[in-house]
Amino acid sequence: MGVIGDAWTWLTTGANWSGDGGAAHRLGEHLYVSGVALAVACAIALPLALYLGHIGKGGALAVNLSNVGRAVPVFAVLALFMVTPLRNSGYWPTIIALVLFAVPPLLTNAYVGMREVDRAVVEAARGMGMSGGQLFVRVELPLAYPMIMTGLRSAAVQVVATASIAAMVGLGGLGRIITAGFNTYDTAQVFAGAVLVAGLALVVEGVLAGLDRLLSPLRRRRPA
Amino acid sequence: MAEQSCLVTNDWICGEYLRSRSQELIDATVQHIGITVVSVLIGLAVALPLALLARRGPRFAGPVLGLTTVLYTVPSLAMFSLLLPLFGLSAALVVTGLVLYSLTILVRNILAGLEAVPQEAREAARGMGYGPARLLWEVELPLALPAVMAGLRIATVSTVALTTVGSLVGKGGLGNLIEDALPSFFKAQVLTAAVLCVLLAVTADLLLLGLQRLLTPWTRISGAVVPPSGPVKAEASASGPVKAKASASVPAKTEVG
Numbered sequence: 001m002g003v004i005g006d007a008w009t010w011l012t013t014g015a016n017w018s019g020d021g022g023a024a025h026r027l028g029e030h031l032y033v034s035g036v037a038l039a040v041a042c043a044i045a046l047p048l049a050l051y052l053g054h055i056g057k058g059g060a061l062a063v064n065l066s067n068v069g070r071a072v073p074v075f076a077v078l079a080l081f082m083v084t085p086l087r088n089s090g091y092w093p094t095i096i097a098l099v100l101f102a103v104p105p106l107l108t109n110a111y112v113g114m115r116e117v118d119r120a121v122v123e124a125a126r127g128m129g130m131s132g133g134q135l136f137v138r139v140e141l142p143l144a145y146p147m148i149m150t151g152l153r154s155a156a157v158q159v160v161a162t163a164s165i166a167a168m169v170g171l172g173g174l175g176r177i178i179t180a181g182f183n184t185y186d187t188a189q190v191f192a193g194a195v196l197v198a199g200l201a202l203v204v205e206g207v208l209a210g211l212d213r214l215l216s217p218l219r220r221r222r223p224a
Numbered sequence: 225m226a227e228q229s230c231l232v233t234n235d236w237i238c239g240e241y242l243r244s245r246s247q248e249l250i251d252a253t254v255q256h257i258g259i260t261v262v263s264v265l266i267g268l269a270v271a272l273p274l275a276l277l278a279r280r281g282p283r284f285a286g287p288v289l290g291l292t293t294v295l296y297t298v299p300s301l302a303m304f305s306l307l308l309p310l311f312g313l314s315a316a317l318v319v320t321g322l323v324l325y326s327l328t329i330l331v332r333n334i335l336a337g338l339e340a341v342p343q344e345a346r347e348a349a350r351g352m353g354y355g356p357a358r359l360l361w362e363v364e365l366p367l368a369l370p371a372v373m374a375g376l377r378i379a380t381v382s383t384v385a386l387t388t389v390g391s392l393v394g395k396g397g398l399g400n401l402i403e404d405a406l407p408s409f410f411k412a413q414v415l416t417a418a419v420l421c422v423l424l425a426v427t428a429d430l431l432l433l434g435l436q437r438l439l440t441p442w443t444r445i446s447g448a449v450v451p452p453s454g455p456v457k458a459e460a461s462a463s464g465p466v467k468a469k470a471s472a473s474v475p476a477k478t479e480v481g
Contacts (some may be wrong), residue, residue, distance in 0.1 A: 170406070
């Protein structure tokens with residue numbers, strides 16, 4: 001119980017939050033790289049997955065990418081970046097690694113969501129004279145929405161987790177509080193940093209779950 | 225001179241490194257495999273009772289699936305750090321963290337597999353006088369095996385990759401080599417350890433696939449006859465979407481708070 005008390009003291013000490021290595025700055029770094037990486041990953045993965053899902057091709061790629069993404073250790077990829085000249089380019093090594101690990105869940109889930117739209121519904125929409133574009137916007141996209149959001153949430157959780165591992169190779173982010181604590185044998189600081197990282201991940205997941213429900217295209221139709 | 229050069233010039237691929245540090249590489253690989261195998265086995269042993277509990281009804285399924293989902297959301301670095309006061313700098317810390325991660329996938333896949341057992345198969349077994357335990361071991365679990373094995377493959381591959389983060393406490397198998405190589409930018413060591421990690425994951429996946437084929441010979445025969453449970457579905461469930469699919473069937477699980 002002593003550690004938890006000490007960690008609480010660490011978290012409530014203002015000095016630990018200010019300055020360049022302070023928790024506030026680290027949190028800002030973490031949110032910045034995570035946000036940029038997630039936006040880039042969405043911009044790459046979603047159009048590709050939705051298009052492939054719409055025309056019904058490239059399934060093997062979409063599914064296998066996820067398997068490959070799972071087999072490659074985040075730590076190893078970040079370490080590989082750090083032994084190349086890329087290490088001198090600020091936040092880029094972290095952002096590139098985050099994008100690499102966010103694309104597979106986004107791509108796979110969005111693709112599977114598109115393919116799992118009931119074929120009978122698609123046939124009916126075509127029979128009603130919908131064009132390819134109308135079919136995509138008014139039928140496929142709303143029905144694939146839950147899976148797309150599932151992918152977005154997995155990707156966001158993955159990104160926040162990966163951004164913390166960036167600290168293990170000397171890059172910024174909230175993980176630095178943990179690694180700094182390990183270097184100085186300060187268990188209280190390690191625990192406090194872990195609480196911050198875990199809390200951030202849970203908040204991100206919670207916010208996205210709420211957003212998911214708020215934006216759901218099927219939600220408004222239900223009363224009718 | 226020429227023999228030494230690739231270590232001196234810090235090449236990505238270095239035969240001299242592989243020769244001179246082979247023992248170090250073998251030790252790290254053995255530690256990596258050991259941590260992974262122990263974690264997955266304990267994970268399986270814990271996940272089965274949890275899945276059986278969750279099966280008893282929504283009252284149990286909600287908390288079990290909710291808790292394992294929250295555990296999965298916690299980043300690995302934080303998970304290992306939160307366990308530090310309990311375990312200190314030990315392999316037990318890494319194993320515990322990895323077990324907690326594997327639970328999400330294993331519980332969900334075991335549950336999905338058990339729920340997909342045809343009701344007629346259960347009825348037939350009961351009619352033949354099977355008790356609950358025998359029904360589980362001889363009818364339900366064998367029929368759930370493809371889903372269980374799919375979960376086991378995902379959990380194992382993830383565990384192999386996550387073990388590297390254990391280098392935080394010095395028990396990360398090949399991750400230790402990566403960590404040690406960073407301060408001196410030792411390219412050959414980082415690349416070799418990274419490649420070995422991926423090879424380990426792929427090997428483990430193929431071994432488990434082989435085991436699954438050995439254990440479920442009937443799926444290969446019926447797969448051709450009954451298209452819905454054929455290879456396409458199995459391929460899809462061996463990848464990411466299984467988590468999402470299972471989650472869709474159990475509405476309570478996505479809640480975080």
